[in-house]
Amino acid sequence: MSRPSNRAERSPTVTSARHLMFDDLEQLGDILAVASDITREFVQGADDMDVTCRDFSAFDPLRPMPGQGRGALDALRAAKEEILPLLAASIGPRYLGFVTGGTTPAALVGDWLTGAIDQNATGPEGSVTAAVEEQVIHWLCDMGGLPRGRFDGVLTTGATVSNLLGLVAGRQWCGQQIGVDVDADGAGALPGFEIFAASPHASMIKDLSITGIGRNNFTKVATKPGTEETDIADLKNRLAASTSKAKLVIASAGTVNATDFDNLVAIADLCAAFGAWLHVDAAFGMFAALDDRRAHLLSGLDRADSITSDGHKWLNVPYDCGIFLTRHINVLETSCRAFAPYLQTEAVGNMYINRGVENSRRFRALPLWMAMRAYGRDGFTDIVRANCDQASDLADWIRDHDRLELLADPKLNVTMFAGPGSDDDNRALLSRMNATGKLFMTPTVYGGRFGFRAAFSNWRMRDHDLEIIKDTIDSVL
Ligand SMILES: Cc1ncc(COP(=O)(O)O)c(C=O)c1O
Known part of the structure; x- marks a missing residue:
């Protein structure tokens, strides 16, 4: 017995609005292909995107909900145009805020x-x-x-x-x-x-x-x-x-x-x-x-x-x-x-x-x-070791820098440091660094001092990202 088509077999109880969902089910392959393209573009492009978005005034949180929808492909197009450009590239390598992991392809x-x-x-x-x-x-x-x-x-x-x-x-x-x-x-x-x-x-x-x-x-x-x-x-x-x-x-x-x-x-x-x-x-x-x-x-x-x-x-x-x-x-x-x-x-x-x-x-x-199946214990070990090395590398650079001060030796994957001047000067410096779009760090107070935290927990961070981070800090000091 052949399976009934999702499109053809509709009972009278299925309203026209719900037909949209059955139509979407019918064309799921097309929808997933578009979703796949959008995902690939975003994920592979995350290295080159601005790390955070600072102006999302284009998105109106008070916009009324549509009475009638137009299906998944239309919603995907809207998401691509209205939401995706306003996101943080927190899956990318230079998002150093909080303790933020990215997503490996297998986890995705x-x-x-x-x-x-x-x-x-x-x-x-x-x-x-x-x-x-x-x-x-x-x-x-x-x-x-x-x-x-x-x-x-x-x-x-x-x-x-x-x-x-x-x-x-x-x-x-x-x-x-x-x-x-x-x-x-x-x-x-x-x-x-x-x-x-x-x-x-x-x-x-x-x-x-x-x-x-x-x-x-x-x-x-x-x-x-x-x-x-x-x-x-x-x-x-x-x-x-x-x-x-x-x-x-x-x-x-x-x-x-x-x-x-x-x-x-x-x-x-x-x-x-x-x-x-x-x-x-x-x-x-x-x-x-x-x-x-x-x-x-x-x-x-x-x-x-x-x-x-x-x-x-x-x-x-x-x-x-x-x-x-x-x-x-x-x-x-x-x-x-x-x-x-x-x-x-x-x-x-x-x-x-x-x-x-x-x-x-x-x-x-x-x-x-x-x-875990895709990368095994060795895969995770490599992430941990690489991120710890990156935190140490940045700490060494800061230690040798004549205008930056290391707030504590990193024991693991977080480097804390401060720039010259008062706490207010450092707040302004953090804003300037983050405004470049090349990196994102969060503030902290350590030992009574205002400073910055660079937390390395992303599998995508590579040597050239560290160079970009150092150049970016220097460019706004
Ligand atoms: C040591 C520690 N505990 C708890 C948390 C809270 O984690 P979550 O935001 O995932 O709930 C964090 C977050 O950074 C953390 O670093």
Whole structure:
């Protein structure tokens, strides 16, 4: 029996507006070919585009929605004309803001496929998605040098949500230690929950607010002079002085500015001694484990109770993709479980719906899986090593420059520096650098000084890009 044509077989209930969708389905090949051309042009052209767009006044956010559409090809044309010229080339090599990964070709097509197949990756019912996510989590553990059997986890929308899960699971575990079920009875039932952190990332502060703990409600631990690293003696004193029975320590493996790594072995020892949950924010730092020159920085990570990491930064998969790992998956599943008769299943496998914030979930394991299959461990190792070398190269150049000052030696992939003059002079200098369209950097304040961050996390960065960056800085100094 031949398959009915998408165009021909229309029931009277299909309105003319919905015919547009069936017509689009019929000509999907043409639509994808146009989309493919547009994508190729954008992705391959990203090296030569202005790195950021500074004027998007041509786009009217208040324009009314069309009553009648004209189908996908028309929308593609509109996107190409009205949106694409106004984008940042953040997938290109000289976007040095935040910690922004690009997208490798395999990850890109993995993401395309993810949209096309549109699985709801909740669990093992009727689709292999859960098994793929499980495999990806195993591979991620291998990449981070973590023993497979010890950690399990879930893919999230980003490191911010992974940090949130660390707080939620840690709080639940702390309650369990003293006979309080936070999941059932609420955080109010937990007497005196104390959080200790030296250099929590901004996302963690946000998560303290979201969880109802409170942005200001953590014990600030001192940092070692001139670093963002936890002062171990101070942490020990503060843990010893605490009267709280529920304690959680937030440590860092790669801070966002100085890329400092905490002494995780010492912190894990203290957490064991004082009965505290150890959460490590290793959003991008976890992948330093791939670089044999830096893997030692992660000693002790395997003793963390929970770990935040991220795919859309250094693994160069498209947004969004965060990673959460824990040694206590049952605790996480207690805090995040979704219960309703219609959600029950007999299928065997991990129920990712019970491991995070969302119930319905994008199949975000697929872009990661594609990139891992396509490039292997060696591919990611090369990205990490190259980006670290580039950060060092820029730092060396700044050190020798008579008008620039290096704010800290980069330990990983971020170079922080400042130009001559006051903070205001430096703000103006940053604007001038970014206005060239040749690079994009974000501001920071380090050691009380206003400066610039150049974060190297893109697989496309090559030597000649570094030369362009140096020439551009010189041209506006
Ligand atoms: C150390 C660290 N943690 C957490 C985050 C938050 O990541 P995301 O924006 O992907 O949620 C970042 C982002 O740069 C980071 O560097």
